Amino acid sequence: MATSLKNLNDYKKEGFGDISEKKFGIVVADWHSEITDVLCAGAIDTLLKHGAQKEHIFRNTVPGSFELTLGAQFLAMQEEIDAVICIGVVIKGDTKHDDYINHAVANGLTNVSLKFNKPVSFGLVTTNNLEQALDRAGGKHGNKGVEAAAAAIHMLSF
Template identity: 75%
Template sequence: MATALQNLSTYDSSGFIDISEKRFGLVVAEWNRELTDTLSAGAYETLLKHGAKPENVFRNTVPGSFELTLGAQLLAQHEEVDAVICLGVVIKGDTKHDDYICHAVAQGLTTVGLKYNKPVIFGLVTTNTLEQAWDRAGGQHGNKGVEAAVAAIQMLGF
């Protein structure tokens, strides 16, 4: 597992571009809200730490992780949005729903990013248990929201 090898909140910011005039859209799933709020806070704080202005970071919510794709598209279609960060949590249950949701979101976000030629970041926590999800929402493996914000900044400098 990748997060066992590297903390999600540890990164090198030495090559970051100036993001003070960049605009970021956060799309956050309401399902597993306590977790997704923590991911969102990590992303937001990371963007501000590296120079984003609070008025240039927008948060929109969608019901669940499956809806992240449309939420991302609705933001990405706006020329003034430079990057979209999508945050959600899918925990494996008794059925294979998690496989279908995760695959659909990954494919959908890739398509949106390519369609609008801008970073659309996959910040989806996909775990087997609630404990593992908390480990990736500020716990022992860091915060996936931080990692997603860092990815957005890095991609804007590409």
């Protein structure tokens, strides 16, 4: 989604089902924690706003965005977890590492979702620089964590 065209906090709220008994696992990359903590807070606030119980939200931390896939799988394996939200940041650098990580995480999370037949939402911020990442962590483009939580809620209502 082009965030210059739509704010990450703007999502369709109609048709969301009751999530008061749903359990959510959140996997957060520790790399760039100054950003991922804000993204995670946005996701948790969104879940609570739509009726999730605080005690039904479980946050787990992994070292970096590359490890989100395995972290998501560990959570999705748990029968009581209804949806997994993945939060991370990959900022383009001097090498092509971002291409490899972004591609691996996108494919990995899709595979986890399909393997366990559960929503696994993609809250990975992929930017060219730190300023763009901050713009997507509560800045001028909203909060990617909000969007990821809304996607998980929507998919549970499907």
